């Protein structure tokens with residue numbers, strides 16, 4: 001894997017980090033269900049933040065509200081200082097928010113390379129058909145190769161997506177997100193379904209990408225990997241933020257432990 005990501009500045013550890021993503025007062029109700037209740041937190045530039053919490057806590061809903069996929073009852077979202085709360089999703093994406101989904105949805109009959117080239121060629125999901133017929137395809141492919149090698153799947157670039165193992169599909173999703181040239185990479189359970197070896201490898205890849213300067217917000221259930229790679233944890237439970245801090249502090253917090261007990265017992269040991 002190459003060691004430099006051209007578009008991204010190398011993080012200067014000595015510099016005080018600026019807030020890149022400021023999420024405040026996010027409240028979401030689905031009918032009678034209060035999915036999120038006044039959730040706020042800030043993400044610093046260059047940070048690797050993991051968003052955790054039991055199933056149904058509201059993690060995915062929060063990311064959907066932040067990217068404008070759903071309309072929250074209230075929410076203020078600032079990206080690099082600009083209020084993007086009222087922008088449609090494609091504008092938020094263009095301004096630098098890239099969200100991968102829990103469900104991997106590439107164009108299965110196309111090659112791995114073309115899937116990334118499409119995104120690189122246009123950087124606008126809403127205009128994919130135009131990207132396919134427009135020029136600059138070789139340039140987009142060159143960029144796509146760079147992203148594929150960053151996520152470690154350059155060797156299957158010419159193969160069709162259909163039939164690829166889940167590990168490749170997950171990496172492809174990250175490559176497509178990188179092709180959007182985001183300021184913040186939002187990942188929703190990228191390790192789900194992978195075996196422990198593959199999960200550790202993909203977590204390492206994401207950590208590498210983060211070390212090269214890209215801010216990462218990762219929703220993840222695999223607490224072992226979360227604790228290994230993240231710098232900060234935000235914990236949601238029943239739509240509320242119940243903790244925010246260093247992984248060690250957060251995992252020792254009795255409120256956090258209580259949130260997991262009885263719901264997802266297997267995570268308590270981590």
Ligand SMILES: Nc1ncnc2c1ncn2[C@@H]1O[C@H](COP(=O)(O)OP(=O)(O)O)[C@@H](O)[C@H]1O
Nearest residue numbers: 030033035053054055056057058059060061062
């Ligand atoms: N589109 C929706 N319509 C109705 N309820 C929803 C919808 N999306 C999520 N919910 C509910 O909101 C809560 C939070 O869900 P979700 O954000 O998916 O949790 P998590 O990602 O933390 O597992 C759950 O109670 C879920 O059933």
Ligand SMILES: [Mg+2]
Nearest residue numbers: 059060061102
């Ligand atoms: Mg979810």
